[in-house]
Amino acid sequence: MARIVMKFGGTSVGDCDRIKNVARRVKAEVDRGNEVAVVVSAMSGVTNQLVDYCKQIAPLHDAREYDTVVSTGEQVTIGLLSMALQELGVQARSWMGWQVPILTDGAHGKARIETIETGELERRMSGGQVAVVAGFQGLGPDNRVTTLGRGGSDTSAVALAAALKADRCDIYTDVDGVYTTDPRIVAKARKLDKITYEEMLELASLGAKVLQTRSVEMAMKHRVRVQVLSSFVDVPGTLVCDEEEIVEKELVSGIAYSRDEAKITLVRVADRPGVAAAIFGPLADANVNVDMIVQNVSEDGKHTDLTFTVGKADLDRATKVLSEKQASLGYERLVPDSNVVKISVIGVGMRSHAGVAQKMFSTLAEKAINIQVITTSEIKVSVLVAEEYTELALRALHSAYGLDA
Ligand code: ADP
Ligand code: ASP
Numbered sequence: 001m002a003r004i005v006m007k008f009g010g011t012s013v014g015d016c017d018r019i020k021n022v023a024r025r026v027k028a029e030v031d032r033g034n035e036v037a038v039v040v041s042a043m044s045g046v047t048n049q050l051v052d053y054c055k056q057i058a059p060l061h062d063a064r065e066y067d068t069v070v071s072t073g074e075q076v077t078i079g080l081l082s083m084a085l086q087e088l089g090v091q092a093r094s095w096m097g098w099q100v101p102i103l104t105d106g107a108h109g110k111a112r113i114e115t116i117e118t119g120e121l122e123r124r125m126s127g128g129q130v131a132v133v134a135g136f137q138g139l140g141p142d143n144r145v146t147t148l149g150r151g152g153s154d155t156s157a158v159a160l161a162a163a164l165k166a167d168r169c170d171i172y173t174d175v176d177g178v179y180t181t182d183p184r185i186v187a188k189a190r191k192l193d194k195i196t197y198e199e200m201l202e203l204a205s206l207g208a209k210v211l212q213t214r215s216v217e218m219a220m221k222h223r224v225r226v227q228v229l230s231s232f233v234d235v236p237g238t239l240v241c242d243e244e245e246i247v248e249k250e251l252v253s254g255i256a257y258s259r260d261e262a263k264i265t266l267v268r269v270a271d272r273p274g275v276a277a278a279i280f281g282p283l284a285d286a287n288v289n290v291d292m293i294v295q296n297v298s299e300d301g302k303h304t305d306l307t308f309t310v311g312k313a314d315l316d317r318a319t320k321v322l323s324e325k326q327a328s329l330g331y332e333r334l335v336p337d338s339n340v341v342k343i344s345v346i347g348v349g350m351r352s353h354a355g356v357a358q359k360m361f362s363t364l365a366e367k368a369i370n371i372q373v374i375t376t377s378e379i380k381v382s383v384l385v386a387e388e389y390t391e392l393a394l395r396a397l398h399s400a401y402g403l404d405a
């Protein structure tokens with residue numbers, strides 16, 4: 001007998017027939033003699049709709065009330081799935097975040113899970129009851145509902161698996177595993193049997209939304225065996241695991257893209273000590289995260305151009321903060337550009353092999369794609385290019401690194 005956490009995303013619970021399909025999959029695990037907890041998302045499109053309602057009422061809304069609204073989607077699906085399981089003769093009970101409770105910090109809209117009190121769940125699960133738990137939500141120190149950031153049900157599932165010391169955490173979704181790149185954009189993308197925690201963490205944080213970044217961090221920390229698989233077809237998925245478990249290591253294991261970034265260039269900034277601190281300090285104070293940065297050497301020793309990226313959602317705020325400080329920062333012009341995409345090549349093999357970055361640059365050059373900003377780390381290279389090249393760049397790089405199926 002094993003203890004298993006199964007998680008189903010929005011498309012997998014997108015209508016009543018799909019919820020019944022999920023119930024059959026859960027029943028199959030129960031029939032194998034396993035103890036099962038299920039985490040579900042809201043039906044597809046519901047959370048987007050709820051977020052949109054909040055924006056329509058107040059563009060800069062209270063984060064506590066945002067959480068009150070957007071957490072409701074999951075309440076519907078836990079109730080419906082519990083009913084569907086009961087219809088199949090399976091004992092099941094729904095659980096909202098506060099009922100478990102799943103305790104988080106107080107960062108409304110992007111809360112972190114701190115502890116999950118599993119006592120009551122475990123008692124019921126060992127008595128044969130399936131626990132159907134709402135993803136994406138928890139209870140904050142202010143005794144109010146919190147949400148975990150978009151895509152957060154993955155994190156709910158992995159955190160629950162860690163707290164329950166589950167044997168497996170199976171993430172069921174609308175693709176049958178983790179691919180070398182987004183299979184919806186590159187038809188030749190190849191499914192990976194296994195991927196390391198580290199590579200999955202980079203893929204997720206660089207834009208592959210198949211798993212929320214925090215869920216991978218949590219899986220890595222607690223060594224949860226996570227499997228990504230399809231809720232529609234019965235084929236083996238992808239196992240996220242330690243590097244030692246992977247025999248054939250690829251040089252490059254995946255390519256990710258993110259359309260969530262925007263670029264800001266400050267033209268003719270005074271080139272003197274303290275300028276970077278004077279620019280990035282106020283941005284940090286305004287809660288704007290800066291990602292890629294390039295600063296050119298000044299020709300005259302007095303002025304330089306500084307380019308960096310921020311989240312697209314933060315572009316207006318960043319522009320406002322910097323415009324207010326134009327006089328003291330002494331730059332000539334601020335040029336915002338949200339027509340960009342960040343493309344990243346990821347692989348643990350890069351640690352020991354040279355030439356990965358060079359191949360990326362030459363491949364993009366052959367397609368006449370101009371690189372605007374570059375950043376690297378031990379296992380990834382990222383470039384910023386104009387957004388219209390997303391598909392072309394992804395396909396060309398995918399072939400160049402020999403990843404095509
Ligand atoms: P769910 O609603 O089940 O959580 P998501 O939409 O959040 O599903 O994540 C699944 C989607 O992630 C897929 O439909 C796919 O388009 C996208 N995706 C992006 N990159 C990858 C990748 N490397 N491998 C698999 N899927 C990816
Ligand atoms: N329903 C939430 C969202 O759409 C959480 C999730 O799907 O993981 O972001």
Ligand code: MG
Pocket residue numbers: 009151154209210211212
């Ligand atoms: Mg998701």
